[in-house]
Amino acid sequence: MHRIVLFVVxxxxxxxxxxxLLGIKWKGAYRELxxxxxxxxxxxxxxxxxTMALMSSLSFWQLKYTHPVAAATYFGKKKWLxxxxxxxxxxxxxxxxxxxxxxxxxxxLQKYISKGHSLIIFPEGSRGEPEKLQAFHKGIGxxxxxxxxxxxxxxxITGTGKILPKGALLTVPFEASLTFGVAQFTKAKEVQDIVExxxxxxxxLNATFIP
Amino acid sequence: xxxxxxxxEIQQMIAVIxxxxxxxxxxxxxxxxxxxxxxxxxxxxxxKSWWVxxxxxxTAAVVHPAVSFFAFGFLSFAALRxxxxxxKNTRPEDRSVIFWAYLAVPVQYYIAYxxxxxxxxxxxxxxxxxxxxxxxxxxxxxxxxxxSMSVIPTHLMLTVFSISHLAYLLSLxxxxxxxxxxxxxLLFVVFLTEMNDVFQFTWGKLLGRHKIIEKVSPNKTWEGxxxxxxxxxxxxxFLRFLTPFNEFQVLGAGLLxxxxxxxxxxxxxxxxxxxxxxxxxxxxxxxxxxxxxxxxLAISSPFFFYYTYLLCYS
Numbered sequence: 001m002h003r004i005v006l007f008v009v010x011x012x013x014x015x016x017x018x019x020x021l022l023g024i025k026w027k028g029a030y031r032e033l034x035x036x037x038x039x040x041x042x043x044x045x046x047x048x049x050x051t052m053a054l055m056s057s058l059s060f061w062q063l064k065y066t067h068p069v070a071a072a073t074y075f076g077k078k079k080w081l082x083x084x085x086x087x088x089x090x091x092x093x094x095x096x097x098x099x100x101x102x103x104x105x106x107x108x109l110q111k112y113i114s115k116g117h118s119l120i121i122f123p124e125g126s127r128g129e130p131e132k133l134q135a136f137h138k139g140i141g142x143x144x145x146x147x148x149x150x151x152x153x154x155x156x157i158t159g160t161g162k163i164l165p166k167g168a169l170l171t172v173p174f175e176a177s178l179t180f181g182v183a184q185f186t187k188a189k190e191v192q193d194i195v196e197x198x199x200x201x202x203x204x205l206n207a208t209f210i211p
Numbered sequence: 212x213x214x215x216x217x218x219x220e221i222q223q224m225i226a227v228i229x230x231x232x233x234x235x236x237x238x239x240x241x242x243x244x245x246x247x248x249x250x251x252x253x254x255x256x257x258x259k260s261w262w263v264x265x266x267x268x269x270t271a272a273v274v275h276p277a278v279s280f281f282a283f284g285f286l287s288f289a290a291l292r293x294x295x296x297x298x299k300n301t302r303p304e305d306r307s308v309i310f311w312a313y314l315a316v317p318v319q320y321y322i323a324y325x326x327x328x329x330x331x332x333x334x335x336x337x338x339x340x341x342x343x344x345x346x347x348x349x350x351x352x353x354x355x356x357x358x359s360m361s362v363i364p365t366h367l368m369l370t371v372f373s374i375s376h377l378a379y380l381l382s383l384x385x386x387x388x389x390x391x392x393x394x395x396x397l398l399f400v401v402f403l404t405e406m407n408d409v410f411q412f413t414w415g416k417l418l419g420r421h422k423i424i425e426k427v428s429p430n431k432t433w434e435g436x437x438x439x440x441x442x443x444x445x446x447x448x449f450l451r452f453l454t455p456f457n458e459f460q461v462l463g464a465g466l467l468x469x470x471x472x473x474x475x476x477x478x479x480x481x482x483x484x485x486x487x488x489x490x491x492x493x494x495x496x497x498x499x500x501x502x503x504x505x506x507x508l509a510i511s512s513p514f515f516f517y518y519t520y521l522l523c524y525s
Binding site: 023159162165168170172173174175 | 288289292293295303307309310313
């Protein structure tokens with residue numbers, strides 16, 4: 001049931017809407033992504049549209065087992081909002097590191113990975129100023145260090161910060177694009193190096209033009 | 212509204228269009244076998260988009276007029292979105308005002324569909340040209356506001372006001388002794404504008420020596436322009452069964468379409484050059500897609516519309 005709801009929401013409604021009305025283009029290896037079994041999508045973050053567009057890139061089988069990771073303080077503030085994002089966006093809500101007790105965020109994510117699920121992670125942590133890349137948090141490095149058998153898929157997103165920037169409610173159509181890299185395993189061994197590697201993989205997608 | 216018994220001229224024209232397309236596709240495909248350079252590639256992509264355009268135009272022309280209004284409205288919307296996205300001349304805080312500009316698209320096409328002539332004329336040039344500056348002022352940021360005030364309405368003129376004239380052709384009243392009607396006029400102006408581009412390109416490749424404005428559009432030559440002009444006028448003469456014009460008037464229409472199409476082409480070229488999209492090589496592929504297709508049409512359609520209106524409908 002959940003799987004069908006997600007399919008209807010993302011593949012039948014959200015995907016076409018983003019393409020036709022908002023003018024978002026999918027570029028690069030987005031078709032190859034649908035063949036992957038387990039992966040971690042790593043992307044830069046400008047807008048809520050990013051999550052919607054990434055979810056719309058997944059196949060019927062992947063949707064249910066792929067979770068965008070979001071901050072509990074933001075979406076978990078109200079109970080109904082947390083429930084809605086969990087059901088319709090399939091989110092895992094985690095606590096930011098400075099927010100008191102409870103299970104450690106990375107342990108929660110590790111549990112999902114061990115179950116064979118996939119993740120969508122925005123290592124910048126928050127959307128920040130539109131169209132500006134911020135420093136990457138090291139969580140992605142830790143996850144990939146603990147799970148070197150899982151490939152990461154770098155995605156460079158541009159333009160969505162104009163469509164729906166942080167703090168705005170009005171969604172305005174502008175051209176934007178998602179450029180997908182191929183799924184790849186980390187070569188680095190240290191957490192900090194892995195973070196650098198992931199970041200460079202994303203930035204390279206921006207530099208190399210992929211039609 | 213046009214009725215069923217005028218399908219004959221329209222059918223003839225559709226046959227001509229698809230004949231030309233098949234010919235062009237075969238020609239460029241064969242050329243590609245011998246020499247698959249960037250120019251042949253460009254011709255191939257152009258032909259592909261013509262197929263799409265021809266399919267949309269003909270379905271719209273044959274199925275129901277409302278489909279055409281919707282299709283043209285979407286074309287305007289997509290062109291406006293593209294222009295707003297590549298423009299360097301709007302500020303980040305203009306988002307909500309650009310949203311108002313998008314809202315003008317359905318209104319303008321609804322007016323065109325209903326055939327309200329005076330509102331059609333004034334909605335964008337008078338009303339939106341006031342409304343956009345007004346909402347900009349309400350937002351209260353005056354830094355660079357004059358630039359946004361002039362640029363956003365101009366985007367509307369170039370992408371919405373202009374193209375909506377193609378749609379309004381379908382709302383023109385029926386004339387006695389003129390069977391093809393608005394659909395005939397629509398096919399006439401779109402076909403000739405596109406053909407004029409091709410003629411100019413071909414003559415320019417064959418004979419081109421003297422550049423017209425090298426800094427904007429290095430491929431435009433006087434030989435190409437004049438060759439294209441004459442070819443377009445000749446084609447117009449043979450297609451006069453689609454129009455209510457007499458022999459002389461149809462030559463004038465050909466001349467007007469060739470000249471205004473050329474003007475539209477170089478205006479959009481210059482704009483794209485300003486935005487840095489001309490010099491970036493392959494990066495053009497992702498951008499400028501729709502604007503590139505409608506550049507000549509954006510100017511030729513209102514010019515042709517008023518030419519026809521003043522000669523035959525007023």
